[in-house]
Amino acid sequence: EVHLGESGGGLVQPGGSLRLSCVASGFTFSAHWMTWVRQAPGKGPEWVGNIKEDGSAKYYVDSVKGRFTISRDNAKNSLYLQMTDLRAEDTAVYYCARDLPGYGAYGVWGQGTLVTVSS
Amino acid sequence: QSALTQPRSVSGSPGQSVTISCTGTSSDVGHYNYVSWYQQHPGKAPKLMIYEVTKRPSGVPDRFSGSKSGTTASLTISGLRAEDEADYYCCSYAGRHTVFGGGTTLTVL
Numbered sequence: 001e002v003h004l005g006e007s008g009g010g011l012v013q014p015g016g017s018l019r020l021s022c023v024a025s026g027f028t029f030s031a032h033w034m035t036w037v038r039q040a041p042g043k044g045p046e047w048v049g050n051i052k053e054d055g056s057a058k059y060y061v062d063s064v065k066g067r068f069t070i071s072r073d074n075a076k077n078s079l080y081l082q083m084t085d086l087r088a089e090d091t092a093v094y095y096c097a098r099d100l101p102g103y104g105a106y107g108v109w110g111q112g113t114l115v116t117v118s119s
Numbered sequence: 120q121s122a123l124t125q126p127r128s129v130s131g132s133p134g135q136s137v138t139i140s141c142t143g144t145s146s147d148v149g150h151y152n153y154v155s156w157y158q159q160h161p162g163k164a165p166k167l168m169i170y171e172v173t174k175r176p177s178g179v180p181d182r183f184s185g186s187k188s189g190t191t192a193s194l195t196i197s198g199l200r201a202e203d204e205a206d207y208y209c210c211s212y213a214g215r216h217t218v219f220g221g222g223t224t225l226t227v228l
Binding site: 105111 | 122151153154155157164165166167170171176208210211212213215216217218219220221222
């Protein structure tokens with residue numbers, strides 16, 4: 001069965017850092033672009049960024065450029081989101097998702113992990 | 120990187136059809152045939168219902184269909200069922216990034 005599982009969320013103070021992980025199973029992880037999507041409470045999803053199959057290309061939404069870094073370890077079937085200089089507006093459930101071939105469609109999602117930025 | 124525009128809510132009775140619109144710009148919906156739609160029930164992750172404007176993933180009922188005209192995409196759900204009550208989000212590729220809509224709550228009366 002295809003599965004994605006996020007971990008690493010929690011409560012962090014403004015200006016702090018957090019690293020999210022996403023472990024994949026049931027498919028060839030190294031053959032897919034992967035994406036992070038977040039959803040603030042009561043809001044629609046927001047695309048955060050994505051990473052190419054081999055990690056050679058990464059793209060980010062403007063609001064996180066310079067603060068968030070996406071990486072992957074294909075040997076461990078794992079995707080990561082390193083978040084620094086966190087702000088209240090980064091509070092959201094963070095999902096990892098598997099890209100469909102093509103652009104901008106996500107066929108497999110994890111259950112999400114909640115990040116709360118508050119003092 | 121502005122969000123796509125969707126109506127806040129739509130409603131319909133069981134068996135009826137509803138259409139949800141999604142308005143973007145010439146840089147996203149109007150430029151690429153990479154519009155997707157997601158269904159989200161409370162407390163759950165989004166589920167892909169339509170991709171590349173009109174295609175349905177395996178397992179999605181053919182009651183769900185998508186279309187696009189200019190800078191507006193649409194999701195039509197025919198033969199409404201109680202389990203269709205959920206939030207629906209559109210999404211469009213916009214050149215090295217992706218943008219989502221604000222969401223539409225579908226109420227089945």
